[in-house]
Amino acid sequence: MTLWSILVLASLACLLLKIIGYLIPEDLVKSGPVRRTADLLPAALLAGLIGTGIAVENQHLAIGPPFAGVATAAVLFWLRVPFLPAVVAAAAVTAVLRLWTQA
Template identity: 85%
Template sequence: MSLWWILVLASLACLLFKIIGYFIPENFVKSGPVRRTADLLPAALLAGLIATGVAVEDRQLVIGAPLAGVATAAVLFWLRVPFLPAVVAAAVVTAALRLWTQA
């Protein structure tokens, strides 16, 4: 199966899920567990994308500079440091580790 067929099938699956969504009763969607899952699912998907983006290289688990940057940002956010300084610190840690490992 070529990549284009996979893309077409995934698009049709998304369209089908959207159409099915119109037929689900509103009281089911607003129930506690469904609503909580719908609220947390985007964050979980984003976390998965970030994890695979910074910790996987050539289908191998790599613990390196990008992962250290994400860990730095996570610790700073946990300490309630504002967003911009946390991102700058994470970028500095990532850049410093990349320079250090290339030298």
């Protein structure tokens, strides 16, 4: 398969999913389990992207400064630290570890 054929097939699949979304009854979409899944799915996908982005390098597990920064933010959020101080602390941990590993 060429790149263009994959692109066309992926586009058609997206169009088909969009059409199916319009055909699903509204009562089914607004039901409890579907609504909860739809609310949690973006967060789960984002967590997966972040996880692979910070812990995988050349298809190998590579735990380094970015992972430490995200872990710092996770712990601070668990301790209910406000958003901005947690992000600043995570960035500081990542920066210090990057400087330390390069030296």
